[in-house]
Amino acid sequence: MKTFFTRKNAIFFIAFVFLFSISDVNAQRRKKKTKGKAPIAAPAKKPSKKKSIADLTKQSEKIEGLFTMYRDTVNGSLQMLISKDQLDKEFIYFSQVANGIVDIGAFKGAYGGSKVFKIKKFYDKIEFITENSSSYFDPDNALSKSADANISEAIMASEKIAAHDAKKGLYLIKADNLFLKETFSQIKPPRFPGQSPFAFSLGNLDRSKTKVTALRNYPKNTDLKVSYAYSKPSVLNGGSRGVTDGRNVTIKVYHSLIEMPDNNYKPRFDDPRVGFFTTRVTDMTSTSVTPYRDLVHRWYLEKKNPNAAISEPVEPITWWIENTTPKEIRPIIKKAGLQWNKSFEKAGFRNAIVIKEQPDDADWDAGDIRYNVLRWTSSPNPPFGGYGPSFVNPKTGQILGADIMLEYSSLAGNLRNEGFFNTIGFEMYLEDFEKEIKHLQKDPAYCSAGQYAQLNNMFAMSAIDVMEEGELEKSKMVEEFIHFLILHEMGHTLGLNHNMKSSQLHNLETINNVSITEEMGLYGSVMDYPAVNYANDRETQGNYWTKTPGPYDDWAVEFGYKVVNSDRELNVILEKSADPKLAFGNDADDMRAPGKAADPRVNVGDLTDDAIEYAMQRIKLSRDISKGLLKKYSKKGQSYQELLTSYFVVTGQQIASANTISRYIGGVYVDRAFAGQDGATKPYIPVELAKQKKAMKALETYVFAPDALKAPKDIYAYLQAQRRGYTGPQDPRIHSRILNMQRSVLLHILHFNTVQRILDSELYGNQYSLSSMMTDLNNAIFKADIYGNVNTARQNLQVEYTNMLIGALTGRNNARYTHAAKSMILYNLKSIRRMVTNTNGNLASKAHKSHLKTLIDNALKEVK
Numbered sequence: 001m002k003t004f005f006t007r008k009n010a011i012f013f014i015a016f017v018f019l020f021s022i023s024d025v026n027a028q029r030r031k032k033k034t035k036g037k038a039p040i041a042a043p044a045k046k047p048s049k050k051k052s053i054a055d056l057t058k059q060s061e062k063i064e065g066l067f068t069m070y071r072d073t074v075n076g077s078l079q080m081l082i083s084k085d086q087l088d089k090e091f092i093y094f095s096q097v098a099n100g101i102v103d104i105g106a107f108k109g110a111y112g113g114s115k116v117f118k119i120k121k122f123y124d125k126i127e128f129i130t131e132n133s134s135s136y137f138d139p140d141n142a143l144s145k146s147a148d149a150n151i152s153e154a155i156m157a158s159e160k161i162a163a164h165d166a167k168k169g170l171y172l173i174k175a176d177n178l179f180l181k182e183t184f185s186q187i188k189p190p191r192f193p194g195q196s197p198f199a200f201s202l203g204n205l206d207r208s209k210t211k212v213t214a215l216r217n218y219p220k221n222t223d224l225k226v227s228y229a230y231s232k233p234s235v236l237n238g239g240s241r242g243v244t245d246g247r248n249v250t251i252k253v254y255h256s257l258i259e260m261p262d263n264n265y266k267p268r269f270d271d272p273r274v275g276f277f278t279t280r281v282t283d284m285t286s287t288s289v290t291p292y293r294d295l296v297h298r299w300y301l302e303k304k305n306p307n308a309a310i311s312e313p314v315e316p317i318t319w320w321i322e323n324t325t326p327k328e329i330r331p332i333i334k335k336a337g338l339q340w341n342k343s344f345e346k347a348g349f350r351n352a353i354v355i356k357e358q359p360d361d362a363d364w365d366a367g368d369i370r371y372n373v374l375r376w377t378s379s380p381n382p383p384f385g386g387y388g389p390s391f392v393n394p395k396t397g398q399i400l401g402a403d404i405m406l407e408y409s410s411l412a413g414n415l416r417n418e419g420f421f422n423t424i425g426f427e428m429y430l431e432d433f434e435k436e437i438k439h440l441q442k443d444p445a446y447c448s449a450g451q452y453a454q455l456n457n458m459f460a461m462s463a464i465d466v467m468e469e470g471e472l473e474k475s476k477m478v479e480e481f482i483h484f485l486i487l488h489e490m491g492h493t494l495g496l497n498h499n500m501k502s503s504q505l506h507n508l509e510t511i512n513n514v515s516i517t518e519e520m521g522l523y524g525s526v527m528d529y530p531a532v533n534y535a536n537d538r539e540t541q542g543n544y545w546t547k548t549p550g551p552y553d554d555w556a557v558e559f560g561y562k563v564v565n566s567d568r569e570l571n572v573i574l575e576k577s578a579d580p581k582l583a584f585g586n587d588a589d590d591m592r593a594p595g596k597a598a599d600p601r602v603n604v605g606d607l608t609d610d611a612i613e614y615a616m617q618r619i620k621l622s623r624d625i626s627k628g629l630l631k632k633y634s635k636k637g638q639s640y641q642e643l644l645t646s647y648f649v650v651t652g653q654q655i656a657s658a659n660t661i662s663r664y665i666g667g668v669y670v671d672r673a674f675a676g677q678d679g680a681t682k683p684y685i686p687v688e689l690a691k692q693k694k695a696m697k698a699l700e701t702y703v704f705a706p707d708a709l710k711a712p713k714d715i716y717a718y719l720q721a722q723r724r725g726y727t728g729p730q731d732p733r734i735h736s737r738i739l740n741m742q743r744s745v746l747l748h749i750l751h752f753n754t755v756q757r758i759l760d761s762e763l764y765g766n767q768y769s770l771s772s773m774m775t776d777l778n779n780a781i782f783k784a785d786i787y788g789n790v791n792t793a794r795q796n797l798q799v800e801y802t803n804m805l806i807g808a809l810t811g812r813n814n815a816r817y818t819h820a821a822k823s824m825i826l827y828n829l830k831s832i833r834r835m836v837t838n839t840n841g842n843l844a845s846k847a848h849k850s851h852l853k854t855l856i857d858n859a860l861k862e863v864k
Helices: 007-034 142-146 327-338 340-346 418-422 430-442 449-466 470-493 514-520 551-561 567-578 611-632 641-662 689-704 734-749 752-764 770-782 792-810 819-835 843-862
Strands: 060-063 069-072 078-083 090-099 111-122 125-130 154-165 170-174 211-217 221-231 248-259 317-321 353-357 372-377 390-392 399-407 668-670 684-686
Touching: 069 211, 090 399, 111 154, 111 390, 317 327, 327 340, 327 353, 327 470, 340 353, 340 470, 340 551, 399 470, 449 470, 449 611, 449 641, 551 567, 611 641, 611 689, 641 689, 641 734, 684 752, 689 734, 689 770, 734 792, 752 770, 752 819, 770 792, 770 819, 792 819, 792 843, 819 843
Parallel strands: 317 353, 317 372, 372 399
Antiparallel strands: 060 069, 069 078, 078 170, 090 111, 090 248, 111 125, 125 154, 154 170, 211 221, 221 248, 390 399, 668 684
């Protein structure tokens, strides 16, 4: 074995041991020197001094008010002061769009609703909690002890207390997270299932670009204006022309924190016989089959002299005409708005409404909730003609503020809303109306009155032009139109919702009797969407638009605002509802969309108690006016855009009238009067046989006949849109427009809801049976020409109708048709099949009949 312990290694080992020994000796010496001495402790950290409110706000601007705010003068960040007596107290939050884009529904003036919230302290945090005000519990009922059962708590925000002044009872929190995020209200709309990936949408909220641009503070409210910036790197859809850059979009929003009103306001509860906006509340301790305590939206009016039958209010409803309003129409606006004082005087209040003009040098704007402002805008793609929202105390229904937004486009002789332009005269398909209903549910003040009225107004202007009645007559009509629009939108701000049944007030004789209509109005309510009253006989022309609140409006204001001492007094008012002059039906009841609702008297674009006859007269008038369009609007040095627009508007009146007529087929009159009420009828009464037959005959003549819906042939070659950049097809699609007009009528008559109602109503009085109606419809569409030549417009109609019948048997909605309905539809198809076996007519007609035969033969193979 080889040894490793050499002489050299031994020397190294001895040296290592020696050095280690010396090190150990030195260590022992050090220990002896320190023995008996206390170790030196590390210096203790001084406790950090908590910063006071003064410390944290020393470089901030103090803005005192309901909630005192501090704004950093360097970076603009916000801090908020909460006092101890504000804890566990109710406040109201309200938001409004200061400026935005129509593409996502965040248009200027749009209201975001109001809600009640509380501020609570939880250890070292301040919480903002939304109250649920949709349920009522009688405090005397034991169930009220469990009022919070299965109702979730909504904590909007929880902010750490930055500083506390115990003596003054003050808490300071950072406020940026409250207002620079979507804490109080959702601004960016969600993407809905089935929504196209190409639909316009906002990017993500960019905190670096979002900022508070204005802050106003008052004893009873704190208001902030916040500019929210949404960004994304790229877009598929850049939005409308109102969107500057789809990647970077700014939405400006007013936020208001409001002290809960402390007054003698008494809530008034909704009744189905009269139409007010409401806040829904359900009585959770009631045994009633209708446990509703829905709160009517109305202003708080208190008499100066409580004992007087008529008294001025302590505080009137004061309106300000914004300084953006064209000066020439300010007197019209003021005169129109003050007409509502007639209704209030009947309810016991004199001068309830006051209207003033905003000075040009005013130090406030429409975003200040202390002012109710009537505003004008001119938008790239107007969402409305007029809009009259209000916001309320959700606990009581008291209206706390309101605005009226009016679009200048409603007065213009053009159609800026391109979607509306392309569908002029077509009633909304049911799916489109359901979208509008969603708008109404989100914002009950959503209103299309201005758009409908604009189309009617443009029709009347074209008629006046063609009849060469002069600018004076046109000015009169436009002034009455503005008058009506102001009355309508102000009605919304008083709490009234739409009444689409009121245009049946007058008969064909009295509708143009100015001595009656100037006093009573053209309709029972200004809250309708009526047809313009353009008289066929120009010698008898009365008012074009109503100029005063109608009898229904007077009655509704009486219900909403009259001071009463008991429920019995209110019931006396409500029991008048069966009076025909007080007829009422709102958006949910109207028949503007195919298959929707039941009562043909509740509709848009109609007039008089003989709406079928009035509509027939309007179709005749439109045809007469069409003959003069080419001559009137072929102006030297101008394009044919004005001619095209007038053609659309005038022919649109024909189809709007046709849709009015069609609703009487299978219609059922609805009466919401209560049992035993004077003047009440049965809740459901089918439309008279004679009236339904008259409607079908009118459709046969004016919509389905071979020469129906035709304009003078010489006009077609001139229907040219003025080119703008790279626009769509230049040639007029005449056949498509005619067919779309006819289709809109058929969509209603053949809708599964209409067919079902015809069958059901046969059980309680309907004499126009489904078999009779379907036979008449078949004859109206085929009988005039199927045994000879069929022109191309009729070919389109007949194929479309046949395909609709086939769709009812084999399409996606076939299960929604009853067996009895399918049997009659099948019978009609076989009847058509027999008719098309004849070989008469020209080659195009023969080809058409062969096409129909093939369609039906193929469909019959699928029918089970």
